[in-house]
Amino acid sequence: MDGAKRVLVIKLSALGDFVQAMGPFATIRSHHPTAKITLLTTKPFVALAEQSPYFDEIWVDSRPRPWEVAALMRLRKKLRSVKFDMVYDLQTSDRSSSYFHIMGDPPWSGIAHNCSAPHANPDRDLMHTIERQAEQLVMAGIPQTKAADLSWAKADVARFDLPERYGLIAPGGAPHRPGKRWPAERFARVAAHLAERGVVPVLLGTRDDEEQIEAVMTACPAAKSLMGQTSFTDIIVLAHGAAGAVGNDTGPMHLIAAAGCPAVVLFSADSDPALCAPRGLVSVLRRNDLAALDVESVIAALSSGPASLR
Structure with missing residues (x-):
């Protein structure tokens, strides 16, 4: 899939999980060097994601609740606004998996029912987060996941x-x-x-x-x-x-x-x-x-x- 033009990565929370996705973020960036990569995340992680070298744009998921109809419709419209060539769902929750069908069943790495590149290990929930994500990417055609490298972070301390x-x-x-x-x-x-x-x-x-x-x-x-x-x-x-x-x-x-x-x-x-x-x-x-x-x-x-x- 290294010829993909538009790629979506989903990682919503929490901080520890977001940090442990840094290696996969870097790996996806290397695997799709010319693609426009979008991250779907939550508000607390926007600034960190913007400073990282892995994404071209950041979308915010406010995680609206079922009764927040207007917010749900805005999210649905956003998710359907781009035809992504590949989606890497690193959140792999019920919520993030539900986006698969909202988006019209695009090429998808995750655990969504009938997705094209499922992480098909029944023991995935017994794996450390880092090994689980690495195996997920292997099953999506990316053979080796990079270790996290935060040397790009800049701040005036x-x-x-x-x-x-x-x-x-x-x-x-x-x-x-x-x-x-x-x-x-x-x-x-x-x-x-x-x-x-x-x-x-x-x-x-x-x-x-x-x-x-x-x-x-x-x-x-x-x-x-x-x-x-x-x-x-x-x-x-x-x-x-x-x-x-x-x-x-x-x-x-x-x-x-x-x-x-x-x-x-x-x-x-x-x-x-x-x-x-x-x-x-x-x-x-x-x-x-x-x-x-x-x-x-x-x-x-x-x-x-x-x-x-x-």
């Missing part, structure tokens, strides 16, 4: 006035999944350990993480908070310069790991690292209940193995 040696800490996470959060007071002890080694702890997160970040700042005044101040590209560039990172299983840790920063990522029973853990210089620590994870284990992971501080 000088405004944060950070010292030469700093480490990144992501103590928060999705507020509706508290089981994925390690206790803030333990992050504070890790931050103090970094500070004692001459590495300034830099805290990342949104306003949803304010309680956790404030707890760390109170216990470790040497830490610096960038809560609510960083874009996705800021995080990537910060990761390029960081000595290391530690955080919960949350989207920013995927960006940090994909940028090549040594990272310790903490998992609970709420998610399975065999299916979704960040790849790279990463040490994964998992406890069914993160309250059972001791500080010493995290500090040890930061001091040895792939996640050891630079």
Whole structure:
């Protein structure tokens, strides 16, 4: 299909999944070097996708609900406005699969019923996201998927006035999944350990993480908070310069790991690292209940193995 003129890639959410699609994005771009490639995504990822070298245009899917008839009709009109030569559905959800028929059954890689290039592995849901997408592309005629490379990301992080040696800490996470959060007071002890080694702890997160970040700042005044101040590209560039990172299983840790920063990522029973853990210089620590994870284990992971501080 390298002669295709119009290609659509679908990847709607979430941040970790979007980052793990960066390799497939690059691979699709290489496989269709002269095509006009459109990405269908959601609003949070537009700026990151626009800066990447993989897409010629970005379409926003607001994911309208069944009763939002006007929005549904606008989306339907948009999807049918172009006759795509190939569609790569990397979301592979019921929603994204439904677009196959809305668009008139174009050449399609995904799991939509009767699509031309199905990912026909009944165990696909038991595969890590990266291997699953790579196998999907093999079945669509693309033999080898590139690894993620975020070296293209640009951001002016000088405004944060950070010292030469700093480490990144992501103590928060999705507020509706508290089981994925390690206790803030333990992050504070890790931050103090970094500070004692001459590495300034830099805290990342949104306003949803304010309680956790404030707890760390109170216990470790040497830490610096960038809560609510960083874009996705800021995080990537910060990761390029960081000595290391530690955080919960949350989207920013995927960006940090994909940028090549040594990272310790903490998992609970709420998610399975065999299916979704960040790849790279990463040490994964998992406890069914993160309250059972001791500080010493995290500090040890930061001091040895792939996640050891630079």
